[in-house]
Amino acid sequence: MSTETEDAPDADAPAGDTEAADVEALRERVDELEQQLSDAAVETDDDTKSMVIVATKGTLDMAYPPLILASTAAAFGWDVTVFHTFWGLDILHEERSKDLKLSAVGNPNMPVPNAIASLPGMDRMTTKMMRKRIDDNETASIGELLDTCFDMGVEMQACQMTIDLMDYDEDDFYDGVTVGVGAATALERMADADVQLLV
Amino acid sequence: MSLQTDATETLDVKGAACPMPVVKTKQAVDDxxxxxxxxxxxxxxxxxxxxxxxxxGTDGVSLVDQEERDEGGETVYVHYVQVEE
Structure with missing residues (x-):
């Protein structure tokens, strides 16, 4: 029964033409799809990874993770953007970045009780202690890491809303810092990025 | 010929802490x-x-060898990175 049905068009010339036309149409469709596939492959062939870090903190310790990760990712050849907002802006602030501080208040891992850590002058001492450790360990300074990031093409962005909120001026930031950007810019980059981090 | 004598260039990052050894290696490789x-x-x-x-994780380079050496009582970590053809 089924054999008969399959054989039937072969015996019938007009039906054979239809089949040939169908095959031709299918071939064209396959070619078209193959082309689309190879175009898509070319588009995604750019396997450069990218990372966006949102840096929200500006204490001496917390300024490190974004800069270390950004410079290392740049060493991998990734496209890196660091979006600085709130206290994270201080990392890019030409004056304030040289004087980032650390407090033992609220940090129970530090060897100073909160009651003492909150006395006047204690933050200065804690910061001095931390700076000495950084020097002794030959850990790169924030300035060095910033220079490295700029040299390696990391895009440093400063959130416009918080620049205004903190009453900073756009000229307060290092040359090369991108200003005039907001949450939508950050999100757009994050959507396309392979790695997104909030620090 | 050892890798040491084969090396085109030597990068001294003694003392440098994370992330500088990697960052400086990348910068040296670029040159x-x-x-x-x-x-x-x-x-x-x-x-x-x-x-x-x-x-x-980086295109165009491969790690040929790594070794730990004693240099006058100080432990040094030596890496041989080849720039691929």
């Missing part, structure tokens, strides 16, 4: 030509894992 061999000498013990990870 080299295809086929060149870079010797990186570090004191950061983390560089053993970090340079390995960096080389695996």
């Amino acid at each position: 080299l030509s295809q086929g060149d061999l870079l010797e990186v000498v570090a004191t950061d013990s983390g560089s053993m894992s970090d340079i390995d990870g960096w080389a695996s």
